[in-house]
Amino acid sequence: MSEENWIEVGSTDSIEEEDLIRFDHQDKTFCVYRLTDGFYATDGICTHESVHLEDGLVMDDEIECPMHQGIFNIKSGEALSPPACEDLKTYPVKVDNDKIFIKID
Amino acid sequence: MKNNIIILGGGQAGIYAAREIRQNDSKSNIKILGEENLLPYERPPLSKDFLLDKKKEEDLCFHSSDVLNNENIEFENISINKVDFENKKLFAKNGDVYSYDSLLISTGSENKKLSLDNNLKNDVYYLRNLEEAKKIKEIVSNKNKITIIGGGFIGLEIASSLSQLQKKVIVIEIGNQLMGRTIPKKIADLVQNTHIEHGNEIILNKQIEKITKKNGNYEILLNDNSIIETDFIIAGIGSTPTVKLFENTNLKLDNGIVTNQFCETSIKDVYAAGDVSNFYHPFYERNMRLESYQHAQNHGICAGKNIAGVKTEYTSIPWMWSDQFNLNLQLTGICDEYDEIIERGDDINNGVIYFFLKNNKIRGACGVGTIGKVGRDIRITSKLTEKDTIVDKQILSDQNQKLNKLIQK
Known part of the structure; x- marks a missing residue:
């Protein structure tokens, strides 16, 4: 994977702990999370119906869709609770000099 | 064993x-x-994405x-x-x-059924199962003016879908507000406005006196002697x-x-x-x-x-949703036992929530907003209710303050 695939999202202090920010890049929406043990990234749209997860609730390692309460594991993307049944895509994240980067395919 | x-x-x-x-x-x-x-x-x-052809039978x-x-x-x-x-x-x-x-x-x-003359028994449609949804979807494709009897969740969701299919929709509700069994009037009024903005006609406080077939269509006589002409009738008047x-x-x-x-x-x-x-x-x-x-x-x-022998109490806090047009409405807990109501937000685009409190604790809440705007707060409300937390009303009423602050870890 080439270096260009790491995209800068923002600074580490732009996300509060147990919270997320939305990040749009080339027609795609991502969510970047700050959990107690680090930063994570997933697709930004629920796999159940097209609603932005940025308005969802982050609790422990889970993001809950604000529309129908489908729940996903933020680290694995696994769909944990209906109506969500399709997993959420996850992306690698790195922090360099207090900046967050995500690697997009 | x-x-x-x-x-x-x-x-x-x-x-x-x-x-x-x-x-x-x-x-x-x-x-x-x-x-x-x-x-x-x-x-x-069935009442939304299936009618709109966004979801197929095999997706259900x-x-x-x-x-x-x-x-x-x-x-x-x-x-x-x-x-x-x-x-x-x-x-x-x-x-x-x-x-x-x-x-x-x-x-x-x-579904509860309307009491109708025998010759009309097959003319009014109801929606609960896939077969009924398929029938409605097929028939409405050839109809233009559709009347929905009952302004509850199912009727309004169908009204929203049919409006999005460019149908002229009329909703007749016997009560003085939409969704009257469960939803506070102020929230119901916001939802009603959205229906009207999209061209749906909402008739409240009216009873149906008589339905008459006329040249393949129908005339619905209301108790104020007004007559609604319509091509197709769907009823959603509750269930047993x-x-x-x-x-x-x-x-x-x-x-x-x-x-x-x-x-x-x-x-x-x-x-x-x-x-x-x-x-x-x-x-x-x-x-x-x-x-x-x-x-x-x-x-x-x-x-x-x-x-299976694992003795478990059912303690889940009730939660439900309804999607109509670009709105997502959510309700948690029970909203009929309270001594105080607190309002959060006043713009439907950012979400409006009413909290129902008793003894400074939340018993239930109802909110509506553009899709995604009330879900997180309603979910936090369910958790606060479940934990029987005494809440800071100032934070509840201020949309600039996150409700996460109220959850005691």
Whole structure:
């Protein structure tokens, strides 16, 4: 994977702990999370119906869709609770000099 | 011990109970008896994405037959017409007999019907199952002016979908507000405005006196003598628990099958879950009957645990949603026992929520907003309710302050 695939999202202090920010890049929406043990990234749209997860609730390692309460594991993307049944895509994240980067395919 | 467990009713509560039993009991036979010739499926899309062709029939099932086979859960499409609780047997219309050691009744609920003259019985449509949704979808494709009788969730969701299909829609509601059984008037009024902005006509406080067929169309006479001309009629006027099968038995019925907090009925080894059950809720210290997606699922899971011998109280805080146009409406807890109402937000684009408090604790909340705007706060509200937290009303009422602050860790 080439270096260009790491995209800068923002600074580490732009996300509060147990919270997320939305990040749009080339027609795609991502969510970047700050959990107690680090930063994570997933697709930004629920796999159940097209609603932005940025308005969802982050609790422990889970993001809950604000529309129908489908729940996903933020680290694995696994769909944990209906109506969500399709997993959420996850992306690698790195922090360099207090900046967050995500690697997009 | 290997038991025969029968689940009567092939809906959401039934399938979730079956899978939960299997999680805790690898040996027993588990059989779901369903009246529809389709594995348990999701009903919420029927009035929305299915009518709008965004979801197909094959997208609706909760689980494929592979999942059921892997977990050794049988599903049989059969109609039961007699129950013998004393001898633990169910009798099918075709003469088959099913014996059980434990029985879960998850027969759900059915639509109330309008009292109509016989010649109109087949002219008014209702929506609960896939077959009905298919019929409505096919017929409305050739109709323009559609009247919906009943301004509850199902009627308004259909009204929203048909409007998006460019139909002229009229909703007639007998009460003085939409969704009057469960939703505060201020929220109902916001939803009503959205319908009107999209061209739907909402008629409140009117009763239907008579429906007359005229040249393949219909005339609906209202109690103020006005007449609505329409091409097609759909009614959504509420539902009743499906309990006819048990009416002449010892099973205790009262607005559904009466169950305790463990999903147990008045008869040993007989459980009930989902829409059909009027259950005791230990948190609210009263019985209630709910018709919602989340309840059907969680109550089914709770019944499954208890049937498998894992004694578990049902304490889930009620939650439901409705999607109409670009709005998502959500309700949590109960909104009819309160001494104070607190309002959060005043713009539907950012979400408006009403909290219902008693003794400074939240009993329930109802909110509406552009899709995504009330869900997080409503979810936090459910958690605050469940934890019986005394809340800071200033934070509740200030949309600039996050509700997460109120959750005590």
